[in-house]
Amino acid sequence: MARRKKVRQKRDQEKKEILQPLVVRIWHWIHALAIVLLVLTGIQLRFPDLISWFGTFKTAVDVHNIFGFIVLFDYVLWFGFYLITGELFKQYAPTPEDFTIGIPTQSTYYFARIFFGDPPPFEPTPKAKFNSLQKTTYFGIMFVLVPLQVVTGVLLWDLERFRPLIAALGGVRVLDAFHIILAYIFTSFLIVHIYLSTLGHTFFSHFKAMIVGYEEKETGHTQTSA
Numbered sequence: 486m487a488r489r490k491k492v493r494q495k496r497d498q499e500k501k502e503i504l505q506p507l508v509v510r511i512w513h514w515i516h517a518l519a520i521v522l523l524v525l526t527g528i529q530l531r532f533p534d535l536i537s538w539f540g541t542f543k544t545a546v547d548v549h550n551i552f553g554f555i556v557l558f559d560y561v562l563w564f565g566f567y568l569i570t571g572e573l574f575k576q577y578a579p580t581p582e583d584f585t586i587g588i589p590t591q592s593t594y595y596f597a598r599i600f601f602g603d604p605p606p607f608e609p610t611p612k613a614k615f616n617s618l619q620k621t622t623y624f625g626i627m628f629v630l631v632p633l634q635v636v637t638g639v640l641l642w643d644l645e646r647f648r649p650l651i652a653a654l655g656g657v658r659v660l661d662a663f664h665i666i667l668a669y670i671f672t673s674f675l676i677v678h679i680y681l682s683t684l685g686h687t688f689f690s691h692f693k694a695m696i697v698g699y700e701e702k703e704t705g706h707t708q709t710s711a
């Protein structure tokens with residue numbers, strides 16, 4: 486009787502294995518909200534004659550600047566958390582095998598095998614949360630794109646103060662074009678990211694993990710991640 490209870494408790498615990506620690510969840514949703522608002526205000530700043538979602542041009546600029554700095558501080562939270570836990574590169578840095586085996590396998594799954602009901606080729610664990618495609622994409626986003634977007638944004642935020650640096654980088658127009666191209670890449674990432682987040686064992690299972698920290702593992706079913 487006691488043994489059966491223990492087995493049940495162990496199974497329940499395994500079912501609720503924490504994939505997304507609280508700090509990561511807090512970071513992620515602040516980041517997601519801020520990026521969505523940056524994209525929307527950015528569209529108004531780009532097409533001020535057509536769009537007035539945030540009222541005046543000045544309000545859109547202010548909201549854009551505030552959420553830009555929120556992304557900057559939130560990034561420090563993400564980086565600091567993963568650095569302190571020693572997980573930064575373990576979770577995010579792709580290995581040569583990710584390129585030679587992982588990415589082709591995962592892509593074949595997303596483009597074909599998923600439609601035949603095949604099981605996902607990768608099962609996330611707290612120590613290895615990302616499949617090869619995720620790892621590579623998230624690495625590019627978090628180590629290259631976000632820092633570049635933040636740095637170009639900060640330079641554009643105070644043209645006077647950073648004038649010499651901006652001139653050295655090719656001028657305001659070049660910097661602005663670069664900032665906008667990065668924003669288009671972000672928006673494309675966001676669309677694909679949200680779509681892939683729906684491909685867990687249920688439509689909402691990955692969203693649930695990003696809210697409560699764990700996904701229920703169904704018997705006979707593997708956990709997957711977008």
Ligand code: HEM
Nearest residue numbers: 509516517520614623626675678679682691692695710711
């Ligand atoms: C409304 C917007 C968003 C939604 C609904 C969303 C949804 C999710 C979900 C469900 C997960 C967990 C599944 C997984 O690991 O892939 C996740 C993880 C992640 N998302 Fe998002 N996301 C959004 C915006 C963003 C943005 C804007 C970025 C970055 C620019 C981002 C970067 C990430 C990263 C890096 C992870 C992995 C976090 C970790 O475990 O360390 N997400 N997202």
